[in-house]
């Protein structure tokens with residue numbers, strides 16, 4: 328699949344990284360001569376942190392290229408994401424050019440923070456292919472994407488767009504009725520407006536406002552949002568009680584809500600100076616690194632609890648696990664390739680290398696791929712049968728560091744209806760060096776009776792066909808070794 332990224336700034340770069348890391352090929356079009364450096368920097372962060380959210384192997388990274396023209400970028404694209412500056416005349420010009428050259432099936436998502444789809448679709452040749460797909464920075468970590476399609480897009484196109492966005496780990500929030508600034512940015516603006524008044528009126532500094540958010544309600548919002556949080560504030564008596572109790576405050580003069588303080592030079596400088604005092608000790612890249620690390624920690628904690636954005640990550644893991652290619656071509660006479668992935672940051676131990684049990688995890692993930700290759704999917708297990716691991720022997724050969732790409736292979740030593748004896752190897756992708764091996768014996772079990780029984784004929788047939796491609800290979804050197812023997 329190919330994504331064309333039109334405009335490779337902060338947001339376009341984030342999209343490029345998210346697509347690439349989910350295995351898409353990405354072509355970027357941006358007249359800025361620094362675009363390649365800009366995207367490299369974003370990709371360096373994304374490549375470190377996005378895989379840290381996954382507990383299953385990510386697909387091999389797609390290829391990144393830069394097109395000389397917009398027409399070249401969108402040719403053959405399945406998805407075009409427009410992220411040029413927030414100026415309707417620029418967006419109209421770019422959309423017209425995209426639609427003149429993109430394939431008929433390509434959906435055009437616009438990152439616009441404020442424009443409605445009907446504004447983007449004005450005068451377009453194919454309005455039914457254009458929709459708002461509004462992400463949040465950093466696009467490669469935050470799953471939310473507001474999808475505002477308007478009436479011009481068919482339900483079919485909307486559904487296709489949502490499926491595709493989910494396939495890159497995003498959570499589409501469909502905005503049914505278009506409105507300026509969609510849903511989320513309207514909140515952000517209301518907060519921002521109020522914060523500007525608090526600073527102008529010398530009530531609080533930028534740091535104090537940030538502390539009011541991050542030590543309190545920001546944490547609540549991050550996992551429950553506004554209404555679920557207020558439901559709890561109403562106690563056993565619930566939401567209606569909460570509204571009756573606190574609703575009248577809305578008409579007290581607590582807020583200035585709709586008024587905006589004049590952003591004159593004095594106020595701008597006041598805010599900028601306070602912000603420098605608060606955060607000036609960090610460079611922007613450094614602060615981005617801190618933000619990403621914090622987000623990953625928070626998201627992983629939600630993931631453990633299968634809640635909010637963590638639930639989205641768990642669903643993405645399930646999709647990624649299915650994506651691991653079953654249909655991969657099997658080369659005769661060489662061990663069969665199973666996984667291609669990278670060492671995740673969370674896998675590194677105190678000495679800077681991949682920690683011991685993660686090697687076992689890599690081989691365990693490899694066994695999942697092997698079983699899916701021979702047709703033993705979740706349904707097979709649900710029918711009451713599975714391979715159980717009876718014995719393993721792990722050998723470690725070389726160190727591997729964070730983000731290093733690796734691949735695994737399997738060689739079938741023996742396969743019959745009940746037994747499967749295999750030898751896995753894990754290699755570094757950069758130079759093929761051997762990192763570790765695992766010899767394993769699996770027994771096919773009827774899970775109800777707990778007895779070893781023959782696998783289903785179709786699975787045995789596929790297994791034997793795979794084993795036949797290894798028939799001419801010499802027996803792996805370490806098969807049958809005992810601990811201490813080399």
Ligand SMILES: NC(=O)c1ccc[n+]([C@@H]2O[C@H](COP(=O)([O-])OP(=O)(O)OC[C@H]3O[C@@H](n4cnc5c(N)ncnc54)[C@H](O)[C@@H]3O)[C@@H](O)[C@H]2O)c1
Pocket residue numbers: 333334335336337338339356357358359362397409410411412413414417421438439440441461462463464
């Ligand atoms: N920054 C945010 O937090 C954020 C969040 C969500 C959505 N958005 C939206 O994303 C869009 C882009 O915002 P950004 O913050 O990435 O801006 P940006 O200024 O960082 O990037 C815009 C890029 O578009 C390029 N560009 C300009 N004209 C172009 C053209 N004709 N063809 C191709 N590229 C062109 C520029 O060279 C620049 O690299 C805007 O619509 C904005 O509202 C921004």
